[in-house]
Amino acid sequence: VFKSDYQNATFEVKSGNEATIIPAFLKDSIRLIVSSRMLTHKEDTLFRRKGIAPKTSRFAIDGIALITQADNIDSNITVTEVISILNGTSTSGKALVFDNPGSSTLRYFMTLAKVDKLPSNGVYTLKNNNDVIKYVVENKNYIGVVGVNWLLANNAGMNSLLSKVKMMGVKNEVGKPGADNFYQPIQKNLIHGTYPLLRNVYIINCEPKDGLGTGFANWVMSQRGQLIVLRSGLGPHKMMPREFNLKNPN
Structure with missing residues (x-):
């Protein structure tokens, strides 16, 4: 859905278990991950020593x-x-x-x-x-x-x-x-x-500066992104208000 909203965005999706994805993330092979846990203090410190402040958002x-x-x-x-x-x-x-x-x-x-x-x-x-x-x-x-x-x-x-x-x-x-x-x-x-x-599901973004990963994280946390989470059957981070237009029948 994100790709349909932003057709010029190009990215590669890699799937794997925690034991393979987290090490690749720490080595900068991956800039953004979806994970069921936050970074440990040691992992967070590793990025900060490189001048990168990890941005973590729960989205589901x-x-x-x-x-x-x-x-x-x-x-x-x-x-x-x-x-x-x-x-x-x-x-x-x-x-x-x-x-x-x-x-x-x-x-x-x-x-x-x-x-x-x-x-x-x-x-x-x-x-x-x-x-x-x-x-x-x-x-x-x-x-x-x-x-x-x-x-x-x-x-x-x-x-x-x-x-x-x-x-x-x-x-x-x-x-x-x-x-x-x-x-x-x-x-x-x-x-x-x-x-x-x-368990919470997080987006962890370690881009050195705002880029595609930041845009994707913001999109997932937006009303549209959270509605997609809701429709998928999971629990969204926050319930978005629904607006109705009521018309007078007369």
Whole structure:
């Protein structure tokens, strides 16, 4: 959509996991990234020593969905149980399956459980989100972990498999938002903050001076950009007011 608004703009889009994109960003191979985390103090300092002040803007709220087989009777899980799987103390027989070892999704869950190392059983990583869905379809008691943004994308060739899985309801720990019920990562729950497994999505711009990256960041934060985020099914950074023209019928 940005390209259609600014037809003379030329840029290259590179995709990858956090473990590959962040290092390239720090080496100036990439000037702007979309990330589910902010720069660390060390990373920020690295840019500032070069005379570059990173500009970080949150533009969307994403959720991390837990996926199970569509015919699974047990379609709810608590954050406490998820943490127990991650730290190796679970006795439920359930297991978590992630897209790849370098993904931001896995980092999010390790931070949630406050673990630096994964248990030898109960947590597994594959190559990509497609593999996660296939694995869950073929293996009972395995819970797939994928971003809501990926589920909402047009995943050609995956529709038949996606019809065989469903999103689980998640209940938060006592005293936290979403602790009163089991919530699915639908847009309403992302916006209101009742779905427990939320993450912010940031644009981080490290151009030495204002350029195409700055223009794109401003566009995403504009009313048009935020409406596109809303229509995509994610939670926008801010809800834009809607204006109506009311005409007198007489």
